[in-house]
Amino acid sequence: MAFRRIALAVLGLGLSLGGCDKESKSAPAASASAPAAEPAPKTAPAQKSYEIVQHLEGCEIHHRGLSIDVGTRSANARRGFEIGPFEDEKDVERDGASYGRMLDSRVAYDFWLDEDIEDLLIELRVHAIMAKRLHVVIDRRRVGTAKLNAGETRIVSFPSLKLPLSAGKHRIELRWSGRPRGVTEPYAEVDWIRIGLPDEINATYAAPTLRDVVTDVVLDGVPKTSLVLRAPSTVRCPVQLAPDSKLQFSLGFWGSGKGAADVRIVADGEEPVTLLERKVTGGGGATWTPVGLDLSKYAGRVVGLELRALSSSRGGRVAFGDPAIVRAQGSEQIVPEASTVVLVIASALDRKRIPPWGPAAGLTSISELAKAGVAFNSFRAPSTVPGSSIASMLTGLPPRAHGLEDPAARLPKQAQLLSEIVKESGGRTAMFTGVPTTFGAFGFDSGWDVYESMSPVKDIAAAEPIVRATSWLEHELGEERAKRRLVVAHVRGAHPPWDLSREEASALPPQEYGGILDARRGAITLAKVRSRRSHSQRRLDEEDWKRLFALEHAALLKQDAALQQLFALLKKKGEWEKTLFVLASDVAPGEGPEPPFDPAAPLAEQHLLVPLIVKFPGPRVSAKETSSDVTAVDVAATTLAALRLDAPANTSGRDLYSAAVGQEPLAGRAIVSTLADHYSTLFGHWRLSGQIGRTPKLCQLDVDPACVADVLETMPVAAQAIWRVTFVSESAALDHRIAPREPASIDPDTGAALTVWGDIY
Template identity: 50%
Template sequence: MRRRITALVGLGLAIVSCSRDEAPAARGGEKTAAPPAAAAPSKALAAERIDLLKELPRCEVEHRGRLLDFGGTQLPARGFASALAEAPPSIDRGGDRFERLFSRETLLDFWLDEPMDSVSVTVRVHPLLAKWLYVTVDDKRLGAQKLATGETRSLNFTAAAAALPRGRHRLTLRFSGAPRASKEPIADLDWVRVGPPLKSGESYAAPTLADVVSDVVLDGVPKRSIVLRPPSVVRCFMRPSPDAKLRLGLGFWGSGRGTAEVALVSDEKTPRVLSTRKVSGGDGGSFVPLSLDLSPAAGEVVGLELRAVEGTRGGRIVFGDPIISRASAELPQVPPARTVVMVVLSSVDRGRIPPWGPTASMPALAELAKHSAVFSAHRAPSSVPGASFASLVSGVTPAVHGIERPGDKLRAKLSTLAETLKEAGGRTALFTGVPTGFEPFGLNVGFDVFETFSPVADVPATEPLSRAQSFLERELAAGGTAPQLVVVQLRGGHPPWDLTREEAALLKPAEYNGILDPRRGGIILGALRDKAKKAARKIGEDDWIRLRALHDAALAKQDAALAKLVAMLKAKGAWDDTLLVVTSDVGLGSGPEIPFEPLAPLTEDRLLLPLLVRFPSDALAGKEVTLPTTSAQVAFTVARAFGLEAPPGAGGDLFARASGVAALTGDVDVASADRDYSARLGAWLLRGAVGKTPRLCASDIDPACINDALDQRPSAARALWLATFDAVAADARRAAPLGPRVRAELNPETLAALTVWGDLR
C-alpha cells in the first residue's frame, strides 16, 4: 500500500557534493533475507490463479440477511478503522471461534443493495464482564437486552418501524456494566446478522467461515468447496480482466436436489446471471464442471455471486474448487537487460513534458517516447516525495519500507533492489540532487557508489546525470559482464531552479515583478506555506505563470543532459540491452495550494505521474498503456529484467501491462500520506483518513472528488473499502518483522539542503 521534518541536530549551511564509493550495505539489526538471483528470464511466466476459498474472508455471505463473522478473522467493516497485521484475539468455545472484545463499543458498517422494509439484528455473544447490550442502527435504537454472564446466547433485536434505504448504514453494539477501570475482556462475540426479522421461534444457522468451507467428495471426487444452505449467497467483489475465467464444480451435498446460480451484480447494471444449473445429490450425485467467461464485466467493478437458490431441506449447494484464472496459460515477461538506468525527476507536471505536453523544449524526452512504452495511468504511492522514491528503489509500499511522512527513514531490516542485485554480483550506483534522498534517510544502502549534490552547492542541477554517465562509461570500458543498476534522482521541476537571473528574465510573463526567484524559490514558497492565515497561503496568477516557466526551463537543461547519456550508451554499443525508466516522485499539482508541499493532500494532480519505459531492443516502442500502474511495479520490472526474484506484493511486471495484460481481478492502488489514503480501482477513487468515513467518487468525471457517491454506489463502495482494507492488512503483515518506523537523524549538510529546498524553515 502507499502512504505518509523534524530537525534533530543544529543547522549548518556550508555544503559541497558528498561522495561515497563502495558504500557498505551494513545496517543495524538483522535484515530480511534478500531474494536469490534467478536464472535469466524466460519468455513467459505462468499465469496467476485466484482461489476464491482463500479470498472468502473478504467476501460477503448472506443467509436470511447479511452475516458479519467475527470468528478468527479481521472484519473489515469496523467503522473504517485501519487494518492490523494480525486478526484480533479470538477464543474457541465448543468448536466455534469468538472474537474477544475489550472495547465497550463496536462499530460495524454495512451496505444494502435494496431497501429493507424492516430490520432485525441477531447477535451471538458470550458475556464476560458486560451486563447489558444496546444495539442501534444509524443512531436509532433497536433495543437493549440484559446479558447472562458466562452463557452463550443468540439475541434478537427488532424495531417496529425500522425501514432502511439502499446504501450504507452503521450498526453500533454498546456493552455496559463492566467495571470502568478493568482492562479485562468484556465479552466474546461470534457473529452478527443484519436482515429481515426472523419468525417467532425460528432457529438460525449462521453461515460462518467454518460452516461454509468444507471438503466434499461426490462420486469419489474430492474438492475443497464452498457449501451453502439455500437460500444463500457468497459475493466477492472484483474488477475482472478481459481474459478472466471462473472454473468450478457444481454439486449437491446430501439427498435431494437444488438450483445453483452464478451471477454478476453492479451499481450501474441489472444483475447478470451467467449460469443456472439444477444439481442432484444422493448416490448418483457428482460434480458438474463449469467454466464461465467473465469478460462481459471486464473493467467493471462487480460482485461475483455464488447463489444457492433453492434445494431440498438438509442439503447444501456445493461450489467445488472455485478458481479464477486466465484464458491463456502464459504471460509475457520483460526482456532481459544488462544495464538499467532509472531517472527520477522531482515534482513534475506531467502535462508539460513529452509526450503528454509540448515537445520542442525537451527533444530528448520526445525522442525517447517514440522508443518507449508510455504509461498514462501511472500513479505515485504517496504525496510524500521520499516515500514515492523509496518505493521505486525497494519495490514495496510506504507502509512496508517505513517512509510514510517527511523525515522518516527507510527501515533498516528491509532489503532493497540494489542490495539484491549486489548479492547477485551486479554493480549499483545512485546519484541524487534531491535532499530527501540523502544518506540520513537510509536510501543509500546497497549502492556501490552513492553521491549527493546539494542545492546549496554551486553545481549544476544536471550534475547527477553527468556523474551517472561517467560511471557507466567506466563500467562499460572495463568490459565486465556484471549487470548494472544506475539510479539518478534529479531536481526536475522543484526549486531551486538552476537558472541565472538573466535566463529567468527571458521567461513568461514579461516584466515579471513577483516574488519568485530561481535560487530562493523553495525558501519563498515554504515561508508562504507557513503563513497563519489561509488567505495568505497562495500565489498570484503571474507567479503561477512564472513558476511553470521556471519548471519548464529547468527541465529543458536536464533533458539535454539525458540526451548525452543516451548518446553515450549508443556509442558504447550498450543501448540495445539497456532498460531506461524516466518517471517522477510526485506531481506538481495544479493549485490553488502552493506546490512542493512535503506532505501534500492526496489529490490526483499530485499522484498521476509520467512514466516512460524503454525496454531492451525497443520492445513495445511507442505503445500507450492505459492500464493502471504504480511505483512498486517499476522495481518489480527491473528485478525481472535482471533475472532476480521480484519483491513480494509489488503488483506485477510493467511489460505485461504494456502488452495489454490487466490484473486478473483488479489491483487496488492505495496511495497514502500519514493517516490519509486514496485508493483507486478502475475509475473509482476512495479517499479518506483512518477511522473516518471516506468519500467515493468517479475520477473520470469528478477528479476533484467533489460529489460523494459512497451511499449511492454500494457495490463500488464495498469493493474499494474491502480491497483497501486487505491491502493495508497485507502491508502491516509485511512490515511487522521489519521493526518500528524510525525518524531520520539529520546532519548539518542535509538540514541546509532541506532549508534551501523549502522543507525546513
C-alpha cells in the same frame, strides 16, 4: 496542512542531533565477467488465476441475511472506516471458532443494504463473561435487550420488528452492561451476527463463517477446495474485471439430495444479471460439472460477483470447486530480460510540460524515450511525500509498510533496497542523487556499490547525477562486465533551485519580470509563500507563474541534454536493446492556485498523477501509451523481473510490461495513496478518499471527473466494494510493516540542502 508543519518542525529540530554523513560510498568493482544470460521465455504463469477462496476475507457472505463473522479481518472491515488495531475488540479463538472479545461497553459494526427493507431480524452467538445484559441498537434505534449468564455460550435472538431501513450504510451497535465496577475482564465474546429478514425456514440458523464455508470436497474421487453453501446463501466479492477474464469452477453437491446454484453480476442502479443457473445432484454417483463463464462484458467496471446456493436438500450443500477468475488465453506476458536497468527520477515533473503528454519544446531525449518506450497515463504516486514515493520504487513496499511516511522520517535499517537484492546476485549497483530527500540521512545510502549525493547548496550542475551515472556505466560496461547492473539517478527535474545563471534567467519570459522568483532562491521563496496563514496570501500572480514555468523548462533542457549522453553511451556499448530504462517523477508539483513543491501536499490527483515512461528491453513495445493503473511499487517489481530476480515475499508490485501489452489484473487492483492518517483509493473509475476513522467521500470519476458529488450513500455496492479493497490493502501493508517509524537525524550539510530545497524554512 497541519501535518506538514509538524513534520517540518520535527525535521528542523533534527538539525542539531545528527553527525555528518559522507558524500559518497564506494565498493570494489567486479573482478570477473559473468556468463551471458540465457534468453527468457516470453510468457510466464504470473497471476494465472485469482483464487476466490484465498480472497474470501474481502468478500461478503449472506445466509438468510447478512452474516458478520466476528473476530476476523472480514468483520474488522466494518469498524467505522478504521484500519486497526482496535482497542475495543480483540480477535480470539474459542472451541475452534473465531470470536471477537468485547473490551468496551460499546462495539459497533457497519453494514450496507442494496435496497430498502421494512422488517428486521437480529441474532448473534455470544459467550458471556462479565456482562449481564446485551442491548442491540441499529442507527441509534433500540432493537432489544437480552439477559446473559456468565460462562454460557448461546444464540441470542431478538423478535422480528418493523424497522424500515433505506438502501445504503447502517450501523449495528452492541452495548454491554452489568459488569461490576472496577472489573477489567472482558464483557463477552461474540462469534457471529446475523442481520436478516424474517423467513419461513424453521431450521436452526447455522452461520456461514469463513471456516464453515471452505472445505475440501471429494466427488467421484476428485478432490477440490470448495465453497460449500447451504441454501439460501450468497458469496459476493468486489471485482474490477479484466478484459480477458472468465470465471472457472466445478459445480457439485456435497451430501445426499440435490440443489440449485447460480452466478450473478450486481451493480448499483441495475438489475442483477444471471450468468448461469444450474441444478446439481449429490449422493453416491455425484460428480463435478466444469463451468466456464466469459466475464469480458463487464471488464473495467466495479461490480459484485455472486456465487449463490438457491436451494439445497437438508444436510447437503452446493459446492463450488476451485472457483477462480482466470485469463481466457491462459498466459501472462512478462518483461523481456535485461542486463542493465537505469532508473532516472526527475523531481516534481508536471506531465503536461513534457512529451508525450505535452509539447516536446526541445526536450529531445524525453521525446526519444517516449517513442522508444511506453508512456503510462495513470501512474499514481503512493504518497505526496517525495522520499516516500521513491522508497516504494526502491523497496517494492507501500509507505505504510516501509515506514517513510512523512518528510521527517527515514527508511528503517531493516528496509531491503533493490541495490541489496541485485548485489546478492552478483550484480553491480549505484545511486547518484542531487535531491536532499534521498540523501543518506533518509536511509537511501544503504546497499549500493557506489552512492553519491550532490547538494544543491554547492555549485554543481543539476544534471550531475545523470553525468555520474553515465560515467559509472561506461566503466561497468567495459570488458569485465557483471551479469546485472542497476543505476539510479535522482535529479532536480523541475524543482528549484534551478540550474540557471542570472543572465540565463533574465532572458526568460515574461520580459522585464519584477516578481518574487529567482533561479537560486526559488524554493526558499515559494516555501515562505506556502507558509502564510491566509489562503488569499498563498497565491502567485500570473507573471510569477509564467516565470516559474520558464525556469522549470530551461532547467529541464540541461538535464535532457545529459540524458542524451547517457543514451549515446548505452547505444555505443551495444547495451541499449538490453536495457530497461525508466524515467519517472517522485510527486507532481501541483497546479495551483497555491505555490507548487509542497513537501507533504494533500492527497489530490494534481499531486499524485506523475509521469512514467518505460523503454523495455528489445523492440517489441514502443511508441505507445497505456491508461492501466500503476504505482511506484511496480517499478521495483519490473526491475527485479527484468533482471530475472525473485521479488521479496512481502512485496506485491505488478510487472509494468503486462500493463503495457494490455493485460489487466484479473479482479482489479486498488491504487492506495496515503499521507499520515489520510488515504485516497482509485479502483476503476471510482475514488474513495478520507481520513481513517471518519466517513470518506466516494466519487464516480467517469461521470464526475471533478469529484463534486459524494455518492457514498447512494451507491452501496460500489461503496462497500471500494472500502473493502482499501481495508484489505491497508491492513496488508500494516501486516508487512518492517519497523516502527524512524526519525531522520539531519546533519548540518543536509539541513542546509533542505533549506535551499524549501523543505525547512
